[in-house]
Every structure is written in C-alpha cells, then in structure tokens.
Amino acid sequence: MRLVILASLAALAAACTQETPADPAAANTAPAGEEAPVQVASAPATEGQIDWAKAQADFTAKRPADAPVLPQSVQDKPSPVPMLLPSGIVQTASDRPTPPVVTKDGYFATYHLPRYDAIVNGSMKAYTGTGQAATGDKEAMKFTLGEAVASLAFSRYGADYLIDFECREIDGPTSCITEAEAKEFAESLFVAQTR
Numbered sequence: 001m002r003l004v005i006l007a008s009l010a011a012l013a014a015a016c017t018q019e020t021p022a023d024p025a026a027a028n029t030a031p032a033g034e035e036a037p038v039q040v041a042s043a044p045a046t047e048g049q050i051d052w053a054k055a056q057a058d059f060t061a062k063r064p065a066d067a068p069v070l071p072q073s074v075q076d077k078p079s080p081v082p083m084l085l086p087s088g089i090v091q092t093a094s095d096r097p098t099p100p101v102v103t104k105d106g107y108f109a110t111y112h113l114p115r116y117d118a119i120v121n122g123s124m125k126a127y128t129g130t131g132q133a134a135t136g137d138k139e140a141m142k143f144t145l146g147e148a149v150a151s152l153a154f155s156r157y158g159a160d161y162l163i164d165f166e167c168r169e170i171d172g173p174t175s176c177i178t179e180a181e182a183k184e185f186a187e188s189l190f191v192a193q194t195r
Helices: 002-016 052-061 072-076 179-187
Strands: 045-047 085-088 104-113 115-122 125-127 142-146 149-156 159-167 189-193
Touching: 045 052, 052 189, 085 104, 085 149, 142 179, 149 179, 159 179
Parallel strands: none
Antiparallel strands: 045 125, 085 189, 104 115, 115 159, 142 149, 149 159
C-alpha cells in the first residue's frame, strides 16, 4: 500500500515539474494517443463610451418633481455610469427603499413592490454568455421571462442596464409582470445622478 502511494506521489511530482512549452499552440497539443485539454475562453467584456453630455441634459430637463434625493454616501461616490432610478415608487414604511450601491463598474438599486422586487442594475461593461462580442440593436429592450422572474435589458447613454423582477406573488401561469409592464417600469427611469 505504501509503495502504491509513493509511486502515485512520484508521478504527480513529475507531472507538476514538466516544463511548459514556450509556444502557446504547443500547449494545446497532447502526446500521441491522448486527448488535448479543453480550453475554456472567458466571455469578453465590452466597455461602453458614456455620453455624459446627453445624460446631463436629461438630468436637467427630465427630472421629475418627486425625484428622491440620493443619500450623501451615494453623492460622495458617483456611479461610473449615469444612474437611472424609477420615479413614483410608493413603498410601505417596512419596505423603505435601500439606497443605490455603487460598484467599480456601475450600480444597483432594489425596490420592494407589492407583487415583485425590482433590482435596477447599470454597468459600463456588458458581458456576453456565448464568448462572442455583443451585436445587434443595443438600444432595443430585450425582455426575458423565467419561472417567477423576468428581466429587461437595454442600453442608454452608452451604458448597459438590466432590471430584474423577482416575483413575490404570481397572478398567472407565467410571471408576476408582463413585458408591457416591465417596459413601462423602464420608461419611468430618470437620470438621478450624472457627472
């Protein structure tokens, strides 16, 4: 038994000390009779060019009268993308809105509504799940429906936004929100912070 363990450790040590080929293509080739290792490529990230001038113009011209004032902690750390937040949201005292959280790539804000929780995400980086660069009409809203969840993705000012709707109660066989309602929620977003 000890001999088998020692032989296994010796084989492992020999495998770990083999030199790595200088040629990356050679690293993907396997010895005769063995399969080549599978390389997993990470999904590419694309950074948008933010149109701060347009965001600032909308911040000035389209700000609703009932727009909430951002907490000082959020004002002191501006978002790297224009912060879009919904207007006219009424919540109970127990479901007070949590302030937006600024991250290195964007921000997110959560709203607890009677039928669903809405999480608004804004990011300067868009990731594709296929390993391919994002293509097509980036301004178009893309609605995705899942079991007890729905998502709406779109771009504005050169940034990417995603609204996740997590159902609290389901009225019909599919979800707590329709595509039309999700788009109406997205249209209620206003520029709450810009540079």
